[in-house]
Amino acid sequence: xxxxxxxxxxxxxxxxxxxxxxxxxxxxxxxxxxxxxxxxxxxxxxxxxxxxxxxxxxxxxxxxxxxxxxxxxxxxxxxxxxxxxxxxxxxxxxxxxxxxxxxxxxxxxxxxxxxxxxxxxxxxxxxxxxxxxxxxxxxxxxxxxxxxxxxxxxxxxxxxxxxxxxxxxxxxxxxxxxxxxxxxxxxxxxxxxxxxxxxxxxxxxxxxxxxxxxxxxxxxxxxxxxxxxxxxxxxxxxxxxxxxxxxxxxxxx
Amino acid sequence: xxxxxxxxxxxxxxxxxxxxxxxxxxxxxxxxxxxxxxxxxxxxxxxxxxxxxxxxxxxxxxxxxxxxxxxxxxxxxxxxxxxxxxxxxxxxxxxxxxxxxxxxxxxxxxxxxxxxxxxxxxxxxxxxxxxxxxxxxxxxxxxxxxxxxxxxxxxxxxxxxxxxxxxxxxxxxxxxxxxxxxxxxxxxxxxxxxxxxxxxxxxxxxxxxxxxxxxxxxxxxxxxxxxxxxxxxxxxxxxxxxxxxxxxxxxxxxxxxxxxxxxxxxx
Ligand SMILES: Nc1ncnc2c1ncn2[C@@H]1O[C@H](COP(=O)(O)OP(=O)(O)OP(=O)(O)O)[C@@H](O)[C@H]1O
Ligand SMILES: [Mg+2]
Numbered sequence: 001x002x003x004x005x006x007x008x009x010x011x012x013x014x015x016x017x018x019x020x021x022x023x024x025x026x027x028x029x030x031x032x033x034x035x036x037x038x039x040x041x042x043x044x045x046x047x048x049x050x051x052x053x054x055x056x057x058x059x060x061x062x063x064x065x066x067x068x069x070x071x072x073x074x075x076x077x078x079x080x081x082x083x084x085x086x087x088x089x090x091x092x093x094x095x096x097x098x099x100x101x102x103x104x105x106x107x108x109x110x111x112x113x114x115x116x117x118x119x120x121x122x123x124x125x126x127x128x129x130x131x132x133x134x135x136x137x138x139x140x141x142x143x144x145x146x147x148x149x150x151x152x153x154x155x156x157x158x159x160x161x162x163x164x165x166x167x168x169x170x171x172x173x174x175x176x177x178x179x180x181x182x183x184x185x186x187x188x189x190x191x192x193x194x195x196x197x198x199x200x201x202x203x204x205x206x207x208x209x210x211x212x213x214x215x216x217x218x219x220x221x222x223x224x225x226x227x228x229x230x231x232x233x234x235x236x237x238x239x240x241x242x243x244x245x246x247x248x249x250x251x252x253x
Numbered sequence: 254x255x256x257x258x259x260x261x262x263x264x265x266x267x268x269x270x271x272x273x274x275x276x277x278x279x280x281x282x283x284x285x286x287x288x289x290x291x292x293x294x295x296x297x298x299x300x301x302x303x304x305x306x307x308x309x310x311x312x313x314x315x316x317x318x319x320x321x322x323x324x325x326x327x328x329x330x331x332x333x334x335x336x337x338x339x340x341x342x343x344x345x346x347x348x349x350x351x352x353x354x355x356x357x358x359x360x361x362x363x364x365x366x367x368x369x370x371x372x373x374x375x376x377x378x379x380x381x382x383x384x385x386x387x388x389x390x391x392x393x394x395x396x397x398x399x400x401x402x403x404x405x406x407x408x409x410x411x412x413x414x415x416x417x418x419x420x421x422x423x424x425x426x427x428x429x430x431x432x433x434x435x436x437x438x439x440x441x442x443x444x445x446x447x448x449x450x451x452x453x454x455x456x457x458x459x460x461x462x463x464x465x466x467x468x469x470x471x472x473x474x475x476x477x478x479x480x481x482x483x484x485x486x487x488x489x490x491x492x493x494x495x496x497x498x499x500x501x502x503x504x505x506x507x508x509x510x511x512x513x514x515x516x517x518x519x520x
Contacts, residue, residue, distance in 0.1 A: 059411050081415055087408040090511045091430045100426070104416045132510050 027213025
């Protein structure tokens, strides 16, 4: 990888955030995230993972430290954000939900049609374009929400426990879909998860966070074959790295 | 499955109708058996006769009442939603005006009716009725709309922010659709209240300057024409029921694909 040579996409320098309630959600987080990399954040509940992701997205601002974008100069105008819940508009069809980001930029239904349908095909939901969210299963809704994040072809994808509410089987399928997409598009993905297994399976790097105050306690490079799949999930290499991260998490708390 | 669904739907209509028919029969029977004088309680057949005999004047009055009710309802709906949008866009406007909306709501319409009548003038009674009915019907739409516009899912609101939506886009694409079920619930209440407002206002106006159904009731009462009173009352109830069903139908048609309140669950 060109990680060492080119400047990182995101550079966090002692980023801190204290909410109005007085809770210090982040107490000085420093990290660099390379362009095109897949990085996971894991950590106990309440350690500030969502807070960090929302700062990266620009939804809230840090109150100390600095967030810089050395590679691009500024936060990419197009970024995809996937929430823990599907967060779809219940009154709009699947097509209209995925169309939304383009619609807000002034693209008509016709102009957006091709991109919306291709985003839906990527998550295998092209046949459900006219369905309403409530007519879909939880996993399908999540896939619509991913299609919506993909439709603008964002160079940066931020995902906050996107698969947490799903069963193991659906989750593994979506993990594989996500990896395939990432390989195809060379996006930067920051992925928050509760699951160490999922983090190790997906990522090039796992940032382990500790709570009170939220901080990064370990930065683990994941060693994996180019093609990850069943074999990797069942390999010693995989299990050992999961165990190592699990130990780091226990140390932190 | 479909068979039993059809049966439930059938009974939902048939059962209340049967009750109605039974009540009418008992009523008719009792009035005949005990020889109740028609100025105390007229028999249903007598009411029907009166309805037919006075059909022209009663229909004319129905149209007047209907006109006031619909106009008041539409103005209340449009005004309520518009003011709610203003409140949600600007806190200062809400802080400044909301107390007055409440004052308007808690003041009994009977108490302000004479004042409004004098202000508007007895030569424009229908306008006065309209204003009074509007005052009564306005608040439910306003308060429900404000609640609905504020009940937007926070994550969806963040999403709109993330994609750089303008205020107008957020209003049209997010806030109004999210508020729609609340707005419709408010309108359903307002539809009934507009009719009540129109009738009460007319009772107060009372001079015969207006010719709505309420006036027919007063007039028939003064002449002790009890069957005609019942006939007018019957038309009023019918009107109220029609308004309710029409608004329920609109609600159903607008929400059936997505809102939990009108979705029929399997099983
Ligand atoms: N809007 C808010 N106002 C006040 N405090 C907040 C807010 N959001 C989060 N917090 C607090 O900040 C801390 C970090 O929250 P955050 O949601 O970032 O944790 P998390 O790591 O995402 O947790 P989880 O894994 O449970 O989602 C928590 O202690 C929480 O109580
Ligand atoms: Mg979280």
